[in-house]
Amino acid sequence: xxxxxxxxxxxxxxxxxxxxxxxxxxxxxxxxxxxxxxxxxxxxxxxxxxxxxxxxxxxxxxxxxxxxxxxxxxxxxxxxxxxxxxxxxxxxxxxxxxxxxxxxxxxxxxxxxxxxxxxxxxxxxxxxxxxxxxxxxxxxxxxxxxxxxxxxxxxxxxxxxxxxxxxxxxxxxxxxxxxxxxxxxxxxxxxxxxxxxxxxxxxxxxxxxxxxxxxxxxxxxxxxxxxxxxxxxxxxxxxxxxxxxxxxxxxxxxxxxxxxxxxxxxxxxxxxxxxxxxxxxxxxxxxxxxxxxxxxxxxxxxxxxx
Amino acid sequence: xxxxxxxxxxxxxxxxxxxxxxxxxxxxxxxxxxxxxxxxxxxxxxxxxxxxxxxxxxxxxxxxxxxxxxxxxxxxxxxxxxxxxxxxxxxxxxxxxxxxxxxxxxxxxxxxxxxxxxxxxxxxxxxxxxxxxxxxxxxxxxxxxxxxxxxxxxxxxxxxxxxxxxxxxxxxxxxxxxxxxxxxxxxxxxxxxxxxxxxxxxxxxxxxxxxxxxxxxxxxxxxxxxxxxxxxxxxxxxxxxxxxxxxxxxxxxxxxxxxxxxxxxxxxxxxxxxx
Numbered sequence: 001x002x003x004x005x006x007x008x009x010x011x012x013x014x015x016x017x018x019x020x021x022x023x024x025x026x027x028x029x030x031x032x033x034x035x036x037x038x039x040x041x042x043x044x045x046x047x048x049x050x051x052x053x054x055x056x057x058x059x060x061x062x063x064x065x066x067x068x069x070x071x072x073x074x075x076x077x078x079x080x081x082x083x084x085x086x087x088x089x090x091x092x093x094x095x096x097x098x099x100x101x102x103x104x105x106x107x108x109x110x111x112x113x114x115x116x117x118x119x120x121x122x123x124x125x126x127x128x129x130x131x132x133x134x135x136x137x138x139x140x141x142x143x144x145x146x147x148x149x150x151x152x153x154x155x156x157x158x159x160x161x162x163x164x165x166x167x168x169x170x171x172x173x174x175x176x177x178x179x180x181x182x183x184x185x186x187x188x189x190x191x192x193x194x195x196x197x198x199x200x201x202x203x204x205x206x207x208x209x210x211x212x213x214x215x216x217x218x219x220x221x222x223x224x225x226x227x228x229x230x231x232x233x234x235x236x237x238x239x240x241x242x243x244x245x246x247x248x249x250x251x252x253x254x255x256x257x258x259x260x261x262x263x264x265x266x267x268x269x270x271x272x273x274x275x276x277x278x279x280x281x282x283x284x285x286x287x288x289x290x291x292x293x294x295x296x297x298x299x300x301x302x303x304x305x306x
Numbered sequence: 307x308x309x310x311x312x313x314x315x316x317x318x319x320x321x322x323x324x325x326x327x328x329x330x331x332x333x334x335x336x337x338x339x340x341x342x343x344x345x346x347x348x349x350x351x352x353x354x355x356x357x358x359x360x361x362x363x364x365x366x367x368x369x370x371x372x373x374x375x376x377x378x379x380x381x382x383x384x385x386x387x388x389x390x391x392x393x394x395x396x397x398x399x400x401x402x403x404x405x406x407x408x409x410x411x412x413x414x415x416x417x418x419x420x421x422x423x424x425x426x427x428x429x430x431x432x433x434x435x436x437x438x439x440x441x442x443x444x445x446x447x448x449x450x451x452x453x454x455x456x457x458x459x460x461x462x463x464x465x466x467x468x469x470x471x472x473x474x475x476x477x478x479x480x481x482x483x484x485x486x487x488x489x490x491x492x493x494x495x496x497x498x499x500x501x502x503x504x505x506x507x508x509x510x511x512x513x514x515x516x517x518x519x520x521x522x523x524x525x526x527x528x529x530x531x532x533x534x535x536x537x538x539x540x541x542x543x544x545x546x547x548x549x550x551x552x553x554x555x556x557x558x559x560x561x562x563x564x565x566x567x568x569x570x571x572x573x574x575x576x577x578x579x580x581x
Contacts, residue, residue, distance in 0.1 A: 049425045050418055051580040066425040070322035077422060085339065085416040092338035093419075099331035100423045101321040110316060140419065145317040 001026055001179055002047060002148060006056035009042050009203075016042045018203035019056065024181045026147070029174045031194030031211075032183040035291055039203035040183040041079065044152050048077055060148055072101050072144030078151045081133035086126025090117055090136050093125055098143050111139040116165075130157030138169075148179040155189055167193045187287035191215075201291040214286065222255040225262060226275035233271050237262060253279075325433070328424055332433040336407070336441065345403035349396045349484065350445060354453045356392030361457035364388045365464060385466045386473065386545055389457025390450065390480045393543060397487045397536075400442060401508040404491025405501060407434055408572075412499040421581045428573050431496055435489050435569060442485035450480045472545035475554060479542035486561050487512065490535065493568035496576060512536050532557075535564045 002024040009017040017039040024030045034040050045051040047058050049066040057064065061074050068074045084093050094108045112121045115135040120128070125136060134157055141149060149170075155163045170193050174180045184190050190197060190211070197214050199207040207214065227233045230250045237244060242256040254262060259278045266273050336342055364383055408431070411417040424430050451468075454477050458465030468474060490511070495504040516536050519527050531537050532552045541557025552560060 045580075048422045050421060068425075071425050072423055073317065073321055079418060079422075080415060083415040083417075083419040085335070085411065085414045087339050087341055087414075088335070088416075089338065092334060096331045096334040096338065097419060097423050099334050100323055100328050102324070102327045103317055103321050107316050143317075144321060 001062070002058065002060055002150075002181060004043070004047070004056070004058040007043065007046060007053055007058050008055040009039070009046060009051060010054040016203050017046070017053075020200065020203070020205050021056075022198050022205060022208050024148075024179055024198070025196070026179040027174060027177050028195040029170050029180045029182060029193050030196045030198060031190035032181060032198050032200070033187065033190050033194075033287065034183075034185065034200040034206075036185050037202075038185075038200045038291075040185075040200060041152055042203075043200075044077070044079055044150060044181075044183065047150065048075065048079070050079075070101060070144070072097070072103070073146055074144075075148045075150055076141030076144055076146035077149075078134070078137035078141045078154060080152065081130060081137045081157065084125045084133065084136060086124065088125060089122045090125050090128070090139075091121040093136065094139060094143060097140050101144060103143055107143060107145075111142045114142065115139040131159060131162055134158055135162070138166075146178070148181065149173050150181045152183045153185070154182060155184070155186075163189075187284045199287070199290060206290055222253045222279050223257065223259045223262060224275065224277045224279050225252045225254055225273060226250055227252070227266070227271060227273050229271045232269075233266060233273075236265055236269050236271065251275075323424055323426075323429070325429060328429040328433040329436055331423075332430070332437045336437050339406075339410075341406055341410070342403055345399055345406065346441070346445060349399040349403065350449045352399060353392035353396035353446070353484070354449060354456070356395060357389045357453040357457050358460060360388035360391040361385070361460040365461045385458060385461050385464060386454075386476055389454045389461075390476065390543055392453065393480050393484060393539075397484055397512060397539075398509065400446075400484050400488040401491035401512065402505060404438060404488040404493075405495040405504040405508060407438060408492045408495030409499060409501040409504045410495070412495075413501055418581050427576050427581075431492075431569070431573055431576055434492055434496075438488050438492055439485050442488050443481055446481035446484050447478065450477050470545075472554070476543050476545050479539075479554065479558070482558070483539035483542050483561065486539070486565055487535070489565055490568060493565070493572045496572035497568065533560050535561060538564070 004023075005021050007017055007020045008015065020039075020043060032040050032043070042051060046053050047060060047065060049064070060068070065071060065075060088096075091108065091112065094111065095105065098104070098108050112118055115138050117132065117135050117139060120132065125133070128136065134154060138151065138154065141151065151170075154166050158166060170180050170182060174195075182193065194211055196210050197207060198205070225233065228250060230246065230252055234244055234246070234252060237252075237254060237257060239256070242254065245253045259276050263273065263276055360383075364385065411420060420430050421427055454468065454473075458467070466473060468477070487508075491504065491508050494507045494511075495501070498504045498507060512535065516531065516534050519531050519534065521527075522530070528550050532541070532550045537550070538552060538557040538560035541551040542554055542561065544551065551557070
């Protein structure tokens, strides 16, 4: 359980995190979603006590992180893959971290196997690829068998195999009743793993919703209808809540009616349909729409278009 | 490829932070980096080789009184100063070792892993100081003793005895001074958080500042110079004082004060700053 309350962080005159209040619950994967620069990493650093909040508090399992006597058992975190001394082997890195809590060699070997680094465990971490670095960071996060697992952009640098592995791992950890908090700037990635979403932009909370709710909001789309009797169909469907546009001949883009309603009415009127498709807005589009105003670093072309 | 099986639990229920465990973690870090081991070995080799070399130089009968010491050599060409004279250069190596131990964590990003594991923070730096001081003393005390004995053997009849007054203290004092310079480097590394900046500061504090002070009017330099870390260390490492040096006990106290102030400042900022 992570509870942030009015959490804020100011760097100079830039408010990186602006009065965030949210709760991350155990048992599900919670996605922490937002464009680059939205304050996700800063928030995670404050959860771990690496950065001090300018205002507000954040508690993990009921206490501030720094107040725990066994922090590695409370929170396992991967904030950046390269938070490792480049000259040290993966195994020695893990042994040193584990030693602070009296966690032994057996557990270190266990997490090395778990993340699939056995063959390279005695090589210098400086020579690791980004993907291997991510795996090492995840191994370190799991050392204390923590109640909360918090990962910042964990799929960065992973190959498709690794991405699939991470999704399974996160779901498995949540199924065991742990709190799993994962950040990403990719909606598509979150749609694959998260059950709940906390969306931020420019340091502010934009949404705190179950994924299903987010999807429902996103799917207020249009229905594409193709018919040889398009004109008759248009007259049939017209109504106050309905807008109909027609791009190409014989095709109507209808919004305001469910596909099944359109099909039923057409059948009743004896009109032939060749196509009836619900064109839902993609989650990615919904996310973009939601965060458009909050995008910190919009591309130059996009900026010019607005 | 691994399966996504949940981690089997072999974490003991009493897994939590203790001071001793943090020290053990720092010891693992210390011994698992080639750079720190190389710097420690280099400190010993340079210290011993130069001490024996200076002793041989002094043993050379053709030396005229007043001959300047070899570059990097001891300030006084007496049997004790010559055999322990390698400390002048060795202090830079062990100071570098101290800097690498702390600033190296900042340059690689390791510090965030260290501080997330021990969020109270101060035990991390304290344990680094304990490990560095402990390892340095354990290695340098025998190194200083053997180098002294070797130097006196080279000097033969001109040599002095370990039993002479003040000599055991000077030999042990050399190991203590070098260990102290290592901790001083670690404190500066933690304060400045960059390897280059901290190394520059170590050199400045040990070599440049004493040089600058010696250029001040004598009434000033006499008053400041004995309290610099290098001169306080010199008081600890020499017999019979001389010049502006403090008494050995006072020198040790001044050296300890330097360490306390720098470590204290580093600990204070470590707690206050964002990592």
